[in-house]
Structure formats: structure tokens, C-alpha cells
Amino acid sequence: MEEIIKFLEHFFSVESIAHTEYRKIDNVENYLNSLKELNLLTINDKVDSEIGFGLSSMFKQHSKVFLDNMDLLPQICKRHLYKISEYNHPTYGKVWACYVSVANPVTVKVKSISSCLFISKIDDNLKIVALFNIDRNTNKWALRGGVENIEYYKLGKPVAIERLMSPENDEWSVEEYSKDR
Incomplete structure (x- = not known):
């Protein structure tokens, strides 16, 4: 099961990066790239029922109010x-x-x-x-x-x-x- 644990550690890391990129200002491109990398670890390209992880595409920058509230949240850490x-x-x-x-x-x-x-x-x-x-x-x-x-x-x-x-x-x-x- 070591291979599965390593896969999950990589997935958790990519997911954490995506959540972190989501919180940054002027960062749509980096966020979308990290989201794409996350989706490459799923079967999303082969099924109709997409696997989501609380992240979705971003088409414009977040508002200042949204980003100010993001600063209040704790640092993103990986799943257990x-x-x-x-x-x-x-x-x-x-x-x-x-x-x-x-x-x-x-x-x-x-x-x-x-x-x-x-x-x-x-x-x-x-x-x-x-x-x-x-x-x-x-x-x-x-x-x-x-x-x-x-x-x-x-x-x-x-x-x-x-x-x-x-x-x-x-x-x-x-x-x-x-x-x-």
C-alpha cells in the first residue's frame, strides 16, 4: 500500500496548494493551473459525475472583501x-x-x-x-x-x-x- 500512500501524499499536497492559490490576489492563472493538476489525479476526464474537492474554476479575481475574509482563515494544511x-x-x-x-x-x-x-x-x-x-x-x-x-x-x-x-x-x-x- 506504500504506492497508494505516496499517491495520496502527492494528492494532498496538490490539493493544499490549490486551496492556497485560491486565496491569493491576482492569481487566476496559477490557481487554474493548480486546479488542473489536481484534476489530473482524478478520473474527471472520463466520467460525467465530476469529483469535486471544494474547488471550482475561477474566471475573475476575487473581490477585496472576499480576500480580506480569507486572511482571517487559518493556514491551509493537508488532509489526514x-x-x-x-x-x-x-x-x-x-x-x-x-x-x-x-x-x-x-x-x-x-x-x-x-x-x-x-x-x-x-x-x-x-x-x-x-x-x-x-x-x-x-x-x-x-x-x-x-x-x-x-x-x-x-x-x-x-x-x-x-x-x-x-x-x-x-x-x-x-x-x-x-x-x-
């Missing part, structure tokens, strides 16, 4: 990676379910799981192929973008699980982390 579960999938072969925090975890007081990124090899390159977020009304995983033929609750038993960091101060996240899936 809690757990990786490997599965065999009939279409994609190996897929890895990667349980992660919000994009900028310093903005919350708990270490909680907020997303499950599914990674697979597409044309010999690792790509994020699906994004699931927890629906807090039902406490169930819901597809939020990517391929629709990865069904979270029909994956079967994982081939391998690697637990990297335990969530804290969030009962649901701790329970999810402990599950063998």
Missing part, C-alpha cells in the same frame, strides 16, 4: 489519512478505499473521517475514481462524484487493511475506523 482498505473489483481490479479528513483539518476541533476516496489504476496511472462522503442524516456513505459502478456497501470483504491514524473525538469516525472494511 486514517485507513486504506484494498478490494478486488470486477471492473477495476484492485481498488483502494482511503478514509480521509476534510481538506483543511485545522479548521475543525476533532480528527474525523469525512470522505472515502476510491483509487484505482486507469491506463497504468493511479487515479481517484470515486468520492464518497458521509451523509450525516443517515450516517451512511453516499457517492458524491466519480464512477457509479463502485457501490460502497457491495464491495465484499477487503483483501487488506492498513490503519494509519486513529480518528479522535468523533464516535462515528472511531467506529468506522475500527470496522474491517
Whole structure:
């Protein structure tokens, strides 16, 4: 799973840079380039349901009021990676379910799981192929973008699980982390 961890570390870094570039003045071109690099790590060019990470295209500079408010937010930091579960999938072969925090975890007081990124090899390159977020009304995983033929609750038993960091101060996240899936 070392290859998956390295891929995610790169993704987290690119995502963090994109969020940072979004906050800068006179920076549309740099931001759009970082967003393009982020999207290259996903399957967005091959599916209708785009995987989003709280970032979208920017067509003009932010207003001064917006930028003044951005200065009040804490420094952007990378997501936490809690757990990786490997599965065999009939279409994609190996897929890895990667349980992660919000994009900028310093903005919350708990270490909680907020997303499950599914990674697979597409044309010999690792790509994020699906994004699931927890629906807090039902406490169930819901597809939020990517391929629709990865069904979270029909994956079967994982081939391998690697637990990297335990969530804290969030009962649901701790329970999810402990599950063998």
C-alpha cells in the first residue's frame, strides 16, 4: 500500500496548494493551473459525475472583501489519512478505499473521517475514481462524484487493511475506523 500512500501524499499536497492559490490576489492563472493538476489525479476526464474537492474554476479575481475574509482563515494544511482498505473489483481490479479528513483539518476541533476516496489504476496511472462522503442524516456513505459502478456497501470483504491514524473525538469516525472494511 506504500504506492497508494505516496499517491495520496502527492494528492494532498496538490490539493493544499490549490486551496492556497485560491486565496491569493491576482492569481487566476496559477490557481487554474493548480486546479488542473489536481484534476489530473482524478478520473474527471472520463466520467460525467465530476469529483469535486471544494474547488471550482475561477474566471475573475476575487473581490477585496472576499480576500480580506480569507486572511482571517487559518493556514491551509493537508488532509489526514486514517485507513486504506484494498478490494478486488470486477471492473477495476484492485481498488483502494482511503478514509480521509476534510481538506483543511485545522479548521475543525476533532480528527474525523469525512470522505472515502476510491483509487484505482486507469491506463497504468493511479487515479481517484470515486468520492464518497458521509451523509450525516443517515450516517451512511453516499457517492458524491466519480464512477457509479463502485457501490460502497457491495464491495465484499477487503483483501487488506492498513490503519494509519486513529480518528479522535468523533464516535462515528472511531467506529468506522475500527470496522474491517
